[in-house]
Amino acid sequence: MPFESAEQAKKPPVSAxxxxxREALQIAGVLLFAGLPSLxxxxxxxxxxxxxxxxxxxxGLSCAYELMKRGHDVTVxxxxxxxxxxxxxxxxxxxxGLYVDAGAEHFTQPGYDRYWQYVQEFNLTALPxxxxxxxxxxxxxxxxxxxxxxxxxxxxxxGFNRQEIEFLTRHAWWELPSLYxxxxxxxFTDEYRPxxxxxxxxxxxxxxxxxxxxxxxxxxxxxxxxxxxxxxxVLWHAAILNLRKVPLFPPQVYRLxxxxxxxxxxxxxxxxxxxxxxxxxxxxxxxxSGVRVHYRESGEEKxxxxxxxxxxxxxxxLRQIPVIPSWPESKRYALASVPYYxxxxxxxxxxxxxxxxxxxxxxxxxxxxxxxxxxxxxxxxDTRRGLLVGxxxxxxxxxxxLKTFRQYYPGKSEDIEQALVFxxxxxxxxxxxxxxxxxxxxxxxxxxxxxxxxxxxxxAGAYADNLNWGMEAATRSANRSAERIDSES
Numbered sequence: 484m485p486f487e488s489a490e491q492a493k494k495p496p497v498s499a500x501x502x503x504x505r506e507a508l509q510i511a512g513v514l515l516f517a518g519l520p521s522l523x524x525x526x527x528x529x530x531x532x533x534x535x536x537x538x539x540x541x542x543g544l545s546c547a548y549e550l551m552k553r554g555h556d557v558t559v560x561x562x563x564x565x566x567x568x569x570x571x572x573x574x575x576x577x578x579x580g581l582y583v584d585a586g587a588e589h590f591t592q593p594g595y596d597r598y599w600q601y602v603q604e605f606n607l608t609a610l611p612x613x614x615x616x617x618x619x620x621x622x623x624x625x626x627x628x629x630x631x632x633x634x635x636x637x638x639x640x641x642g643f644n645r646q647e648i649e650f651l652t653r654h655a656w657w658e659l660p661s662l663y664x665x666x667x668x669x670x671f672t673d674e675y676r677p678x679x680x681x682x683x684x685x686x687x688x689x690x691x692x693x694x695x696x697x698x699x700x701x702x703x704x705x706x707x708x709x710x711x712x713x714x715x716x717v718l719w720h721a722a723i724l725n726l727r728k729v730p731l732f733p734p735q736v737y738r739l740x741x742x743x744x745x746x747x748x749x750x751x752x753x754x755x756x757x758x759x760x761x762x763x764x765x766x767x768x769x770x771x772s773g774v775r776v777h778y779r780e781s782g783e784e785k786x787x788x789x790x791x792x793x794x795x796x797x798x799x800x801l802r803q804i805p806v807i808p809s810w811p812e813s814k815r816y817a818l819a820s821v822p823y824y825x826x827x828x829x830x831x832x833x834x835x836x837x838x839x840x841x842x843x844x845x846x847x848x849x850x851x852x853x854x855x856x857x858x859x860x861x862x863x864x865d866t867r868r869g870l871l872v873g874x875x876x877x878x879x880x881x882x883x884x885l886k887t888f889r890q891y892y893p894g895k896s897e898d899i900e901q902a903l904v905f906x907x908x909x910x911x912x913x914x915x916x917x918x919x920x921x922x923x924x925x926x927x928x929x930x931x932x933x934x935x936x937x938x939x940x941x942x943a944g945a946y947a948d949n950l951n952w953g954m955e956a957a958t959r960s961a962n963r964s965a966e967r968i969d970s971e972s
């Protein structure tokens with residue numbers, strides 16, 4: 484199919500769908516206050532390429548930013564009325580400057596290597612985030628402190644076997660999977676080549692069945708891996724962290740002062756009018772010389788032609804978009820099969836930091852669908868009020884989450900004044916959160932078919948890397964796509 488040249492495909496930006504001027508000025512003020520340096524000058528490419536990026540989450544924004552730095556002509560099409568995707572900081576309804584990271588929660592060091600480079604490049608402030616200090620856990624209907632879960636008597640009563648009890652008396656609770664995983668992790672020597680480990684048969688075995696074969700107790704299986712996921716995928720996930728020198732459950736994590744959305748706001752400000760909001764992609768045509776992207780803007784069907792397209796929306800959204808010619812079978816299956824979860828973010832504003840008076844840790848795992856866990860947020864805000872943030876299943880209400888909290892909270896000073904919730908399942912363009920471990924048999928079919936480019940179409944996002952850690956997977960895959968496009972002749 485014929486395509487116009489890059490010069491012919493260029494179209495002047497239209498006013499509809501741009502980031503509102505007032506919002507841009509607000510972002511600029513925040514970033515100016517943060518002391519941002521001027522835009523770094525990237526190396527000049529051999530030839531500027533015309534690229535369309537579909538999706539303005541952190542993957543799309545960082546990919547477009549990298550292409551822009553390399554001198555390419557890039558346009559970002561975003562279906563919703565905002566940039567950032569799952570990186571979203573909420574302030575509405577909260578008092579005295581409190582805020583909640585409704586999506587991306589935190590980042591680690593090491594582990595989020597590419598993300599940290601952006602933190603430093605943009606002069607953003609990373610704060611240690613004590614959300615995993617002194618975690619209380621509700622297990623089998625009873626709350627335990629960390630020390631309790633190293634008591635042989637407690638562990639025996641919970642049904643752990645002798646080997647597991649001996650291990651947990653010497654290790655933290657979250658290290659339990661290492662008892663069974665550790666002998667296999669060194670078999671993975673390249674984090675992007677899971678099949679070189681010689682464990683391919685484990686892709687047909689469920690992790691709970693594999694743990695049973697290793698002699699794990701029913702209690703250990705319940706807390707490690709009763710998910711029915713591929714044993715190979717679970718072990719590969721652990722091996723990636725091992726190769727990056729990251730603990731299975733990193734106790735020290737970080738967030739951005741002022742909210743993690745500052746990162747995506749910075750990208751958006753740098754890109755300026757290259758980002759078009761409320762412009763959902765409606766269909767894609769592609770050929771050997773380029774792509775034709777059809778989208779809707781202000782109720783009108785429009786088209787952009789370019790040399791490359793980078794798909795940065797979730798696979799759930801991408802699989803709904805007609806593609807001509809259609810994907811090859813391997814790509815079609817991968818996009819149609821990658822599993823996601825969706826969730827809600829309950830948060831409780833209180834008149835005081837009541838847990839301090841009660842001498843109770845604010846970091847609690849409830850393991851309930853209406854409230855999985857909570858932790859304290861916005862400790863950088865100068866206020867006497869408290870703010871607890873949590874995760875829960877989709878469609879959970881604030882009242883139901885609060886009821887679960889009050890069912891287990893052991894103190895007597897609780898003074899929560901409002902319970903709110905941000906429900907991702909009600910966000911039509913970004914309802915899918917991170918991906919889950921694949922079911923047995925799917926790793927062999929999804930990797931690397933899921934992440935490989937197809938002709939002049941590339942893929943980036945939390946699903947398009949080897950580890951489903953949202954912001955790092957998104958920025959890694961985005962940089963990979965930008966580098967490949969830049970290197971194309």
